[in-house]
Amino acid sequence: MTRPAPVIVGAGPAGVRAAQTLLAHGLHPIVIDEAAQAGGQIYRQPPRGFLRSRKTLYGFEAGRAQSVHGAFQALREAIDYRPNTLVWNAQPGLLDLMDGMAQSASTLDWDDIIVATGATDRVLPFPGWTTPGVYTLGGSQVALKFQGCAIGRSVVLAGNGPLLYLVAYQYAKSGAHVAAVLDSSSLADRIAALPAMLGQPALLAKGIYYLAWLKLHGVPVHTHAQVQRVEGDARVHALVWRRENLARAGGKPGLEQRIECDAVGFGYALRSETQLADLLGCRFQFDALQRAHLPVRDRSTRSSVPGVYLAGDGAGIMGADAAELAGERAALALLQDRGITVDAARVAQIEGALARIGAFRLGLERAFPFPERWAATASDDLVICRCENIRAGELRAAVREQGAAEMNRLKALTRVGMGRCQGRMCGAAAAEILAHAAGLPVQEVGRLRGQAPIKPIPLGMHVPAPEPVAARVIALHAQEDAS
Amino acid sequence: MKRLDTEVLIIGGGIVGASAALVLAKAGRRVTVLERDLCGARSSGINYGGVRRQGRPEVQLPLSQRAHEIWGNLQSLIGTTGEYERSGHFKLARSEADMQSLIAYAELSRPYGLGIELISGERLRQQCPWLGGAAVGGSLCPEDGQANPRLVSPAFARAAAAAGTTLIERCEVLQVGHDGRDFVAEARQGDDTLQVRAEVLINCAGAWANRVAQAFGETVPLTSGHPSMVVTEPIAHFLPWSLGVEGGSIYCRQVARGNVVLGGGRGYVLDEQRARASHDSILGLLPQAAALLPALRHVHIIRTWSGVEGYLPDQHPVIGPSTTQLGLLHGFGFCGAGFQIGPAAGEALAELVLHGRSTIALDAFSIGRFLPAGADAPDLLSSHAERKIS
Numbered sequence: 001m002t003r004p005a006p007v008i009v010g011a012g013p014a015g016v017r018a019a020q021t022l023l024a025h026g027l028h029p030i031v032i033d034e035a036a037q038a039g040g041q042i043y044r045q046p047p048r049g050f051l052r053s054r055k056t057l058y059g060f061e062a063g064r065a066q067s068v069h070g071a072f073q074a075l076r077e078a079i080d081y082r083p084n085t086l087v088w089n090a091q092p093g094l095l096d097l098m099d100g101m102a103q104s105a106s107t108l109d110w111d112d113i114i115v116a117t118g119a120t121d122r123v124l125p126f127p128g129w130t131t132p133g134v135y136t137l138g139g140s141q142v143a144l145k146f147q148g149c150a151i152g153r154s155v156v157l158a159g160n161g162p163l164l165y166l167v168a169y170q171y172a173k174s175g176a177h178v179a180a181v182l183d184s185s186s187l188a189d190r191i192a193a194l195p196a197m198l199g200q201p202a203l204l205a206k207g208i209y210y211l212a213w214l215k216l217h218g219v220p221v222h223t224h225a226q227v228q229r230v231e232g233d234a235r236v237h238a239l240v241w242r243r244e245n246l247a248r249a250g251g252k253p254g255l256e257q258r259i260e261c262d263a264v265g266f267g268y269a270l271r272s273e274t275q276l277a278d279l280l281g282c283r284f285q286f287d288a289l290q291r292a293h294l295p296v297r298d299r300s301t302r303s304s305v306p307g308v309y310l311a312g313d314g315a316g317i318m319g320a321d322a323a324e325l326a327g328e329r330a331a332l333a334l335l336q337d338r339g340i341t342v343d344a345a346r347v348a349q350i351e352g353a354l355a356r357i358g359a360f361r362l363g364l365e366r367a368f369p370f371p372e373r374w375a376a377t378a379s380d381d382l383v384i385c386r387c388e389n390i391r392a393g394e395l396r397a398a399v400r401e402q403g404a405a406e407m408n409r410l411k412a413l414t415r416v417g418m419g420r421c422q423g424r425m426c427g428a429a430a431a432e433i434l435a436h437a438a439g440l441p442v443q444e445v446g447r448l449r450g451q452a453p454i455k456p457i458p459l460g461m462h463v464p465a466p467e468p469v470a471a472r473v474i475a476l477h478a479q480e481d482a483s
Numbered sequence: 484m485k486r487l488d489t490e491v492l493i494i495g496g497g498i499v500g501a502s503a504a505l506v507l508a509k510a511g512r513r514v515t516v517l518e519r520d521l522c523g524a525r526s527s528g529i530n531y532g533g534v535r536r537q538g539r540p541e542v543q544l545p546l547s548q549r550a551h552e553i554w555g556n557l558q559s560l561i562g563t564t565g566e567y568e569r570s571g572h573f574k575l576a577r578s579e580a581d582m583q584s585l586i587a588y589a590e591l592s593r594p595y596g597l598g599i600e601l602i603s604g605e606r607l608r609q610q611c612p613w614l615g616g617a618a619v620g621g622s623l624c625p626e627d628g629q630a631n632p633r634l635v636s637p638a639f640a641r642a643a644a645a646a647g648t649t650l651i652e653r654c655e656v657l658q659v660g661h662d663g664r665d666f667v668a669e670a671r672q673g674d675d676t677l678q679v680r681a682e683v684l685i686n687c688a689g690a691w692a693n694r695v696a697q698a699f700g701e702t703v704p705l706t707s708g709h710p711s712m713v714v715t716e717p718i719a720h721f722l723p724w725s726l727g728v729e730g731g732s733i734y735c736r737q738v739a740r741g742n743v744v745l746g747g748g749r750g751y752v753l754d755e756q757r758a759r760a761s762h763d764s765i766l767g768l769l770p771q772a773a774a775l776l777p778a779l780r781h782v783h784i785i786r787t788w789s790g791v792e793g794y795l796p797d798q799h800p801v802i803g804p805s806t807t808q809l810g811l812l813h814g815f816g817f818c819g820a821g822f823q824i825g826p827a828a829g830e831a832l833a834e835l836v837l838h839g840r841s842t843i844a845l846d847a848f849s850i851g852r853f854l855p856a857g858a859d860a861p862d863l864l865s866s867h868a869e870r871k872i873s
Binding site: 089091094096105107279281388402403406409412413415418419420422451452453456457458459460461463 | 521528633634637641715716717740751753759760761762765766769770772773779780781782783784785786787788
């Protein structure tokens with residue numbers, strides 16, 4: 001009996017390299033991707049017929065984008081490629097899919113699977129963040145790459161992480177007016193991080209280049225900046241911020257400053273899309289560096305579940321270059337586990353390169369530290385969960401009055417994370433508020449349990465007549481989930 | 484090893500155990516509840532949330548009616564409404580034969596005062612414009628309703644604690660027995676061990692209750708069941724009642740927030756304590772839901788879940804005294820229908836402790852029905868060695 005084809009979920013840099021590697025060794029994978037075209041978010045392709053050049057779309061990354069797109073173009077006829085398709089549920093041995101165009105469900109058997117599900121922005125709300133005209137940094141970038149349009153005419157970009165400067169640079173370069181860049185971290189953080197980042201001079205140089213370019217072109221860049229609120233009802237018309245004095249504990253903050261703008265992009269680094277790994281039964285562990293519970297993977301990308309490989313930002317944020325390498329490594333691990341000989345030198349080379357990028361990421365996290373004081377400064381009336389309109393004060397009340405000390409219980413009691421996003425957008429912020437209110441380290445409040453569907457699906461989608469599914473026994477590892 | 488002396492020890496902090504604790508604590512008894520996880524985490528807090536008398540077997544109706552009164556005073560009892568509303572419960576018939584079953588049930592239950600109304604023909608079309616085809620009629624119990632189990636069950640536990648119960652969560656009982664004087668339970672609490680001694684033991688351990696029963700020589704054919712649940716995004720209100728289908732597996736209700744909760748089919752087991760809605764159940768449920776309520780066709784489902792419930796082969800719970808050990812009471816095995824009746828079951832167990840008898844007869848729910856006829860009466864003088872139960 002022949003084994004089912006390997007499955008790859010996600011056609012970003014990790015998924016594309018994984019497919020390429022499997023194909024090079026004679027396996028024809030099934031590649032499932034939510035988007036209409038390969039590239040993921042980072043190398044998202046505009047709809048056909050758009051005329052902007054790769055250079056304008058991807059800047060320094062044009063070469064990499066070209067390489068990823070080209071690689072996929074070359075192999076797509078040789079694989080079972082399913083664009084516009086959502087994996088909405090996983091069980092031992094089967095995946096539930098939905099074709100977004102036909103709105104129809106289908107089932108796919110799997111034996112081994114490479115999960116390359118990518119990431120979204122980590123959102124820490126501020127007053128007014130739900131006003132029309134406020135976007136995440138990732139969303140701001142997607143608008144530019146995918147539709148060739150900016151989120152506004154005069155844009156403030158705020159938060160922290162490398163994406164902040166990249167998006168500012170891309171916006172300014174494409175002709176939008178960047179009214180200010182507000183970085184919540186400090187120059188001191190950046191300097192402290194330099195030793196760790198020197199291992200990747202090219203990446204470091206790129207970051208420094210963006211900053212220098214912005215300064216040269218008169219874009220105001222402020223560090224220690226804390227967004228106070230966004231003003232506007234039907235649309236953003238201004239943002240108010242102030243400088244936090246981080247140098248001296250108890251130091252007085254600066255005066256409030258107001259910037260007129262019609263759009264805001266913000267985000268605090270990225271968060272992994274881990275729901276599929278969760279449904280596949282992968283063991284999770286808290287990662288202090290990324291302040292998130294992530295599926296455990298070893299150097300070879302193997303998860304705790306045999307036949308499940310985790311590549312790219314979906315299992316921990318390491319960036320697009322690392323995702324390409326991890327995708328290739330995952331494919332090589334899958335091949336090894338199928339008893340196919342692979343190039344051992346290449347395996348060692350990839351693992352070495354990933355370790356070096358890992359060291360650089362350590363530096364990045366030091367350069368852009370998570371704003372740990374955020375939860376303490378969030379006011380009670382701040383909306384944390386926009387789907388259900390749940391405010392910080394309601395979360396604190398549940399801790400105070402009902403003893404909530406764990407994320408799933410907090411969700412049950414307050415409806416936080418109970419809406420359409422199921423905590424994908426609000427979960428990180430809610431965990432910070434809960435931990436702060438309960439006086440616990442953030443790793444001790446747990447994480448929202450994953451459940452199907454991974455993203456909302458139409459109840460009335462076409463469901464084919466059931467076929468008996470071959471039962472497979474796959475050991476699901478018990479997770480440290482409470483309640 | 485920590486030690487704790489109590490009068491009444493209750494194993495399991497679900498709606499039954501917490502209700503019993505609440506009544507006992509209010510009566511001034513020293514009560515301790517040991518809950519392996521968080522109260523309402525397994526079955527009491529994850530169920531569909533139907534608060535329904537209609538459709539229950541006749542033998543459960545007296546207890547169910549008493550529960551109906553308790554639900555009516557929920558706010559004063561546990562400090563929250565828990566989104567409880569007497570929205571009405573409507574059971575559909577898809578054929579004349581099914582309609583006859585509903586008519587028969589309306590007759591059978593009449594003496595108990597459920598106030599059931601039968602609706603069919605033109606009136607059904609007028610009253611239920613949101614119904615898809617297929618229904619010939621139905622049976623409405625206007626005072627039945629729904630509540631949010633995620634709020635209600637933990638609130639019972641909090642109310643019990645506020646009344647003086649010692650409530651210990653994340654504390655798993657490892658073994659239990661009777662040393663001739665007291666019940667002795669050993670439990671794991673974090674890295675520590677806890678020994679609890681009690682005069683009375685109430686077994687409300689849900690799907691795991693057999694381990695406690697077995698420790699006293701009362702093995703019952705208890706199995707685990709895992710209901711498959713689905714919820715949609717919130718939509719404008721259109722569905723006034725909680726719906727069931729005679730002879731069918733689908734049931735649904737629209738909550739105050741606007742989401743529609745649907746249930747039907749069985750989940751799949753992750754491990755002894757966890758289950759998820761299954762591929763088969765979800766894909767089986769969606770087309771049925773779209774046929775039943777065409778308004779849902781373009782609505783998104785946003786989450787599915789399951790839990791772990793205890794089932795007994797005759798579809799009735801075990802409520803009442805042990806047949807082998809004086810001072811031991813059981814309240815478990817509610818077969819997926821314990822949410823509404825739970826508070827009355829807990830109250831009845833508390834009455835047995837307080838007065839030696841319950842207001843509502845519990846004979847039909849005796850554990851004895853699963854034990855060999857002529858099982859020995861308890862020998863109150865012999866000491867039971869502790870037996871491992873996990």
